Amino acid sequence: MTVRIGVIGTGAIGRDHARRINQVLSGGTITALSDVNRASAEAVKADIAPDATVFATGEELIASDQVNAVLVTSWGATHEQYVLAAIAAGKPCFCEKPLATTAEGARRIVDAEVAHGKRLVQVGFMRRYDEGYVALKAALAQTGAPIMVHAAHRNPTVPEAYTTPMAIHDTLIHEIDVFRWLLDDDYVSARVTFPRSCARTHAKLRDPQIVTLTTAKGVVINTEIFVNCHYGYDIQCEVVGEDGVASLPEPMAIRMRLNASLQNPILTDWKDRFVASYDVELQDFLKAAALGTASGPTSWDGYMAAVASDACVQAQEAEGESVAIPCPDRPALYA
Ligand code: NAI
Ligand code: NAD
Ligand code: ISE
Numbered sequence: 001m002t003v004r005i006g007v008i009g010t011g012a013i014g015r016d017h018a019r020r021i022n023q024v025l026s027g028g029t030i031t032a033l034s035d036v037n038r039a040s041a042e043a044v045k046a047d048i049a050p051d052a053t054v055f056a057t058g059e060e061l062i063a064s065d066q067v068n069a070v071l072v073t074s075w076g077a078t079h080e081q082y083v084l085a086a087i088a089a090g091k092p093c094f095c096e097k098p099l100a101t102t103a104e105g106a107r108r109i110v111d112a113e114v115a116h117g118k119r120l121v122q123v124g125f126m127r128r129y130d131e132g133y134v135a136l137k138a139a140l141a142q143t144g145a146p147i148m149v150h151a152a153h154r155n156p157t158v159p160e161a162y163t164t165p166m167a168i169h170d171t172l173i174h175e176i177d178v179f180r181w182l183l184d185d186d187y188v189s190a191r192v193t194f195p196r197s198c199a200r201t202h203a204k205l206r207d208p209q210i211v212t213l214t215t216a217k218g219v220v221i222n223t224e225i226f227v228n229c230h231y232g233y234d235i236q237c238e239v240v241g242e243d244g245v246a247s248l249p250e251p252m253a254i255r256m257r258l259n260a261s262l263q264n265p266i267l268t269d270w271k272d273r274f275v276a277s278y279d280v281e282l283q284d285f286l287k288a289a290a291l292g293t294a295s296g297p298t299s300w301d302g303y304m305a306a307v308a309s310d311a312c313v314q315a316q317e318a319e320g321e322s323v324a325i326p327c328p329d330r331p332a333l334y335a
Contacts, residue, residue: 001027002027003027003028003029004032004066004069005071006034006061006070006071007030007070007073008058008062008073009035009072009075009078009096010033010034010043010044010073011040011074012271013073013096014035016271017073017094017282018033020279021282022049023048024279025283026283026286027290028282030048030052031052031053031067032061032066032067033055034054034056034058035074038056041054053066058082059085062086062089063089067091069092069094070091070092072093072095072096073096079096079098079101080101080105080106083099083109083299084109084112086120087112087116092289092292093120093122094121094124095302096124097124097174097305098173099302099305101169102306103306103309106302107303109121109299110300114333117333118292118333119293119333120294121298122281122284122285122288122294122295122298123296123297123298123302125174125177125296125297125301125302126280126281127174127177127178127277128178128281129277129280129281129284129296130276130277131249132248133178133237133248136248136249140182140241143239143240143241143245144241144243145241146183146219146240147220148222148240149179149219149222149223149237149239149240150238150240151179151224151237151238152223152234153172153225154231155171155227155233155270156228157227158227158228162205164204164316165313166205168309169306169313171227172211172309172312173305175223176305176312177305179221180305181301183219186327187214187215187308188324188327189322189323190213190308190314191315191323192315192319193209193210194210194319195210198229200230201228206316209225209316210223211223211312213325232267232268233268233270235273250264251273253265253266300333300334311323311325
């Protein structure tokens with residue numbers, strides 16, 4: 001069966017996911033598009049999905065019988081309303097991170113899916129599908145029980161609209177999710193410290209910052225978020241275990257001997273760093289959607305990430321103080 005997909009939000013990642021479904025992956029076709037900026041949806045139709053219908057609103061797209069499954073790739077603050085509408089319509093839904101911008105919002109999605117009685121939602125935590133993270137998780141069998149993690153999430157630059165809390169719910173959210181999965185653990189507390197801000201930042205963004213998360217098993221994770229690092233898009237992770245240390249592999253790059261130096265190019269765009277894992281996550285979505293369900297990262301994962309994310313934002317405000325992270329009971333649907 002070919003799954004007929006509607007995309008809500010046809011900006012940077014919505015356009016890229018539409019291209020994947022129509023030109024790279026199998027089992028899906030884009031039949032519907034919607035964006036608050038209608039011209040953006042019309043442009044994706046012209047370039048990628050000529051047979052798709054452009055809908056005035058996401059709700060109309062979800063209700064349409066031209067749509068069996070929904071991709072929510074609009075701005076984070078709009079995700080909750082569309083995911084809830086997709087669940088109400090009984091249609092599988094892939095939602096880009098964050099599932100919702102607050103834990104309460106993500107909980108409403110969990111409760112709606114539990115009431116529906118079957119999984120319908122996959123959250124766009126694509127790092128779980130990345131070959132490097134999968135290999136790192138396998139390597140932990142050799143390095144022994146993890147004790148510490150040292151990580152960094154660096155972007156070359158961000159727009160003026162990117163503010164201090166976004167470093168958590170837009171950027172660190174990838175680490176928050178992937179470390180729960182990598183360590184098979186939950187968080188108990190968060191602390192944030194700020195070095196002096198870098199010269200390239202702006203008035204509404206303290207950058208860089210260091211987030212320390214402690215897990216239920218006692219692992220301490222230090223992550224540097226530096227979104228004006230200038231030199232490239234760089235994701236680093238090193239796990240220190242009882243018997244050894246395992247590091248996330250660097251992306252493949254041609255090493256060159258040039259001009260009396262040894263050079264390794266570094267990527268600059270997030271779209272390139274996890275390009276293969278976006279393909280794998282969406283292929284997984286299409287496979288499950290053909291059966292009327294969802295697999296991969298769950299609404300519960302999206303909710304737990306939002307709970308930790310809210311605590312990290314509080315920890316930013318309480319600069320240097322430890323903030324507790326609650327660990328609610330997991331519904332049986334996500335066992
Ligand atoms: P963008 O700003 O390029 O695109 C968002 C699009 O959504 C815009 O075209 C905007 O007009 C549209 N939009 C906003 N509100 C809407 C609404 N209510 N209804 C319909 N359309 C609406 O943003 P970008 O970078 O594509 O990010 C979109 C989402 O993807 C965000 O949630 C972001 O966190 C996530 N994202 C995920 C990445 C990943 O690595 N998984 C990477 C980049 C973004
Ligand atoms: P973007 O600004 O390029 O695109 C967002 C689009 O959504 C815009 O076209 C905007 O007009 C549209 N939009 C906004 N509100 C809408 C609404 N209510 N209904 C319909 N359309 C609406 O942003 P982006 O970079 O594509 O990010 C979009 C989402 O993808 C965000 O949630 C972001 O966090 C996520 N994202 C994830 C990754 C990742 O690595 N997984 C990377 C980038 C972005
Ligand atoms: C963006 O939305 C992403 O998801 C990228 O993966 C991340 O590196 C970036 O900081 C976010 O803004």
